[in-house]
Amino acid sequence: MPPSHPSIPDRASAGPPSSELRDLAPEQSGVAAVGSAALSLFASARELYSLFVRTLYYCAKGRREPGAVLVQMYEIGNKSLFFLTVVMGFIGMIMVFQAGQQAKRVIPDLTMLGATYLELLIRDLAASIGALMLATRVGAGIAAEIGSMVVTEQVDALRMCAADPIDYLIKPRFIASLLMTTCLIVWSAAVAFTTGMVTAYSMFDVSPETFMNVSLVDAGDLATGLAKCLAYGAAIPIVSGHSGLSTFGGSEGVGWATTRAVVNSSLAVIVLNMLISAAAFLIFR
Amino acid sequence: MASPRSIEVKVGILILTALGLLATFILVMGGVNFQPKYSLYVEFDNPGGLQTGVPVKIAGVEVGKLSEIHFRGGQLGKDGRREPLVRIQLRVEERYQQSIHDNATFYVTTQGVLGEQFLAIEPGSTDRPVLPANAVVRGLDPPRLDMLLAEGYELLHATVTAMREHREEVGEAFDGLRKTLKGTGEFMHRNQDRLDRIAENVEQMSLDGTDLVKDARQKYVHNPQIDRILANADQVSSTAARELPPLMTDARETLANARRLSTTVGGETEQAKIKKTLDDIAEIAGRARSATADAQEVLAHVKRGKGTVGALVMDEQLFDDLQELARDLKHNPWKFFWRE
Numbered sequence: 001m002p003p004s005h006p007s008i009p010d011r012a013s014a015g016p017p018s019s020e021l022r023d024l025a026p027e028q029s030g031v032a033a034v035g036s037a038a039l040s041l042f043a044s045a046r047e048l049y050s051l052f053v054r055t056l057y058y059c060a061k062g063r064r065e066p067g068a069v070l071v072q073m074y075e076i077g078n079k080s081l082f083f084l085t086v087v088m089g090f091i092g093m094i095m096v097f098q099a100g101q102q103a104k105r106v107i108p109d110l111t112m113l114g115a116t117y118l119e120l121l122i123r124d125l126a127a128s129i130g131a132l133m134l135a136t137r138v139g140a141g142i143a144a145e146i147g148s149m150v151v152t153e154q155v156d157a158l159r160m161c162a163a164d165p166i167d168y169l170i171k172p173r174f175i176a177s178l179l180m181t182t183c184l185i186v187w188s189a190a191v192a193f194t195t196g197m198v199t200a201y202s203m204f205d206v207s208p209e210t211f212m213n214v215s216l217v218d219a220g221d222l223a224t225g226l227a228k229c230l231a232y233g234a235a236i237p238i239v240s241g242h243s244g245l246s247t248f249g250g251s252e253g254v255g256w257a258t259t260r261a262v263v264n265s266s267l268a269v270i271v272l273n274m275l276i277s278a279a280a281f282l283i284f285r
Numbered sequence: 286m287a288s289p290r291s292i293e294v295k296v297g298i299l300i301l302t303a304l305g306l307l308a309t310f311i312l313v314m315g316g317v318n319f320q321p322k323y324s325l326y327v328e329f330d331n332p333g334g335l336q337t338g339v340p341v342k343i344a345g346v347e348v349g350k351l352s353e354i355h356f357r358g359g360q361l362g363k364d365g366r367r368e369p370l371v372r373i374q375l376r377v378e379e380r381y382q383q384s385i386h387d388n389a390t391f392y393v394t395t396q397g398v399l400g401e402q403f404l405a406i407e408p409g410s411t412d413r414p415v416l417p418a419n420a421v422v423r424g425l426d427p428p429r430l431d432m433l434l435a436e437g438y439e440l441l442h443a444t445v446t447a448m449r450e451h452r453e454e455v456g457e458a459f460d461g462l463r464k465t466l467k468g469t470g471e472f473m474h475r476n477q478d479r480l481d482r483i484a485e486n487v488e489q490m491s492l493d494g495t496d497l498v499k500d501a502r503q504k505y506v507h508n509p510q511i512d513r514i515l516a517n518a519d520q521v522s523s524t525a526a527r528e529l530p531p532l533m534t535d536a537r538e539t540l541a542n543a544r545r546l547s548t549t550v551g552g553e554t555e556q557a558k559i560k561k562t563l564d565d566i567a568e569i570a571g572r573a574r575s576a577t578a579d580a581q582e583v584l585a586h587v588k589r590g591k592g593t594v595g596a597l598v599m600d601e602q603l604f605d606d607l608q609e610l611a612r613d614l615k616h617n618p619w620k621f622f623w624r625e
Contacts, residue, residue: 074292077299111397180296183303190306214314215401218338222311 044242051166051245052238055174058167068172076138076173077180084188087133088126092192095125096199100206110204114211117196123221123280124228126189128273131232134181135265139240142173143261146244147254155245170241174234181233182226189225220284228276235268320378322349323418327391327404328369333427334402335393341375341404343384349377351404369423375404386413392425402427 028036096117100110146169149155155165200206243261247253329335332354341349353374362368377385386409394405404424409416416422448455473480505511549555586592590599597603614620 070292070296073296078292078295081299109397112400179300183300186303186307187299214310215340217314219314222314 047246048238048242051170051242052234054164054166055170055238055241058164058171059175062167062171065172069175072172072176073180075141076134076176077184080134080137080180080184081187083137084130084133084184085191088130088188088192089195091125091129092121092195093199095192096196097203100200100204104204110200110206111210112213112216113200113204113206114197115213115216117211118193118214119216119221121189121192121196122217122225124225124273124277126192127185127225127228127232128269130185130188131181131228131236131269132266134184134232135236135240135269136262138177139236139243139261139265140258142237142240143244143247143258144254146170146241147247147257148251150245150247151250151253165245166241170237170245173237173241177237178230178233181236182229185225185229185232218284220280224276224280224284227280228273231272231276232269235272236265239265239268320380322376323379323382324352325375325377325385325416326419326421327373327375327424328421329371329373329393329424330369330426331429332371332373332424333393335373335404336402339401339403341377341406343381343406343408348381348406349375352376372421373404373424382418383415384408385416386410387416387420387422388413389416389422390425391422393427 096113099117100113103110103113146155146165149165149169155169158165158168197208197211200211201208240261243257243264247257249256335351335354337351337354339351340347341351351373355372355374357368357370357372360368385406389409390407392405392407393402395402550559587595587598590596
């Protein structure tokens with residue numbers, strides 16, 4: 001269970017709103033500060049793990065609520081579509097332009113530009129950049145919504161009705177995010193590749209047939225990319241939901257929770273990216 | 286918020302779009318191909334950077350893919366030689382099978398200078414039989430650039446070391462070469478007229494030589510006389526060839542006879558006899574010579590008209606008398622019987 005009345009900040013980075021509790025707690029220094037930071041990190045990792053396991057439990061055993069999941073899918077997926085399309089479109093253009101400029105200095109032969117770009121996009125960049133964008137948009141939304149429900153004591157009301165807020169609030173967002181993150185990232189990869197292709201054609205005269213070269217992409221790359229989609233799709237609602245549920249202290253607390261959700265979701269995306277890339281390197285090298 | 290119905294449609298469209306994109310990409314990546322295929326095995330000692338899934342191409346057209354790479358560890362073959370280290374399985378579309386003949390060449394090459402590697406097939410000559418499915422062929426190992434670099438480096442290093450250690454000798458050699466070239470140049474310059482003349486003479490000589498050769502050809506090659514001589518020689522040799530065997534048999538017989546004779550004559554008693562006979566013959570000849578001398582003396586006597594026969598031969602009076610007598614007798618034959 002998330003702490004119902006947290007008295008100690010979860011993270012040093014997510015400084016709590018000023019309250020009288022802070023004045024009472026002794027200022028820690030030196031080794032003690034390191035120890036307390038490590039302990040709080042460990043505690044929040046444990047809470048995240050517990051939240052994740054309970055979400056999975058409710059996905060399997062909880063009540064069926066297709067309407068709520070659908071609404072969340074619409075909120076997370078379709079409403080992020082325009083944002084993600086624009087962002088990934090520009091990123092595709094920028095990356096191909098810069099990569100082409102650099103490659104032209106090394107070897108003035110850009111026939112493999114599309115192949116390497118596609119491999120990079122599928123293996124890493126589409127999922128990671130797309131997920132970072134989603135973390136800012138979706139994570140902030142989830143944390144703000146749940147955080148304001150916490151500070152207005154709607155979550156406590158749910159608990160009083162013997163309804164677990166994880167089942168009611170986190171689970172639909174989790175399922176929706178898992179599905180829609182994958183869909184959005186596939187879409188944004190297609191967008192980024194298309195804009196990259198257009199850029200390569202207009203800037204470097206690389207024909208679309210040459211650019212559309214899938215020879216460097218193998219099943220390992222695709223599996224890595226899809227695994228990242230799923231991992232990010234799972235991590236964003238869990239981290240953001242945890243931030244939202246651990247909100248305290250009124251509207252200022254909601255603001256802190258939102259900030260923390262975005263920061264921690266982005267951090268989770270980067271850390272998971274590193275872990276999955278390392279695992280993929282070991283498995284598919 | 287939109288109505289639940291339109292939400293469902295929008296979400297469905299997004300999911301279907303994403304699934305469609307993913308499926309399309311997987312199909313493109315996997316190289317959707319439902320053509321029937323057959324296997325070929327190619328053996329290499331070092332297939333370079335080939336990996337499973339790289340394309341197999343004939344004349345730049347993709348005809349299949351590399352499906353497996355087995356490391357075989359260089360086992361000894363039936364003929365006692367080490368087999369190639371790596372065997373590669375190719376899956377080639379059956380519609381291209383008729384183009385690959387059993388003297389086809391399989392080699393590893395790259396797309397562009399630094400592009401990806403692929404396996405290329407040079408299809409072989411059309412008069413050879415088609416390579417059957419599951420055939421094992423030997424591939425052409427790709428050029429070992431690393432080996433080339435290593436060996437080239439060694440060569441260069443040795444050259445540089447030699448140059449460095451023998452700097453003076455090399456300098457002297459170059460100096461000598463420079464002097465020689467300079468001397469030659471000066472010589473040429475000094476004797477330009479003569480050299481020109483020499484060149485003209487050589488040219489003239491070559492022209493003359495050409496004429497000479499032409500004439501000689503006319504005289505000795507395209508000459509009926511030569512042909513005749515050759516024909517005669519041919520005839521002689523053929524005759525000789527025909528006649529020689531009987532001659533040889535005769536000669537052999539003669540030699541046999543001679544040998545028999547020599548064996549007969551070879552004994553000491555026979556030789557003594559022959560010597561005696563020869564002595565006798567010499568004596569006889571001596572006697573004959575003295576007899577001849579006597580006869581010559583007699584004849585000289587006769588010539589001088591001495592003696593009866595001499596008078597008869599040498600006295601003309603007598604001859605006239607006799608002639609007259611003979612004439613008289615011819616006219617008056619009865620004088621033999623009648624005495625006047």
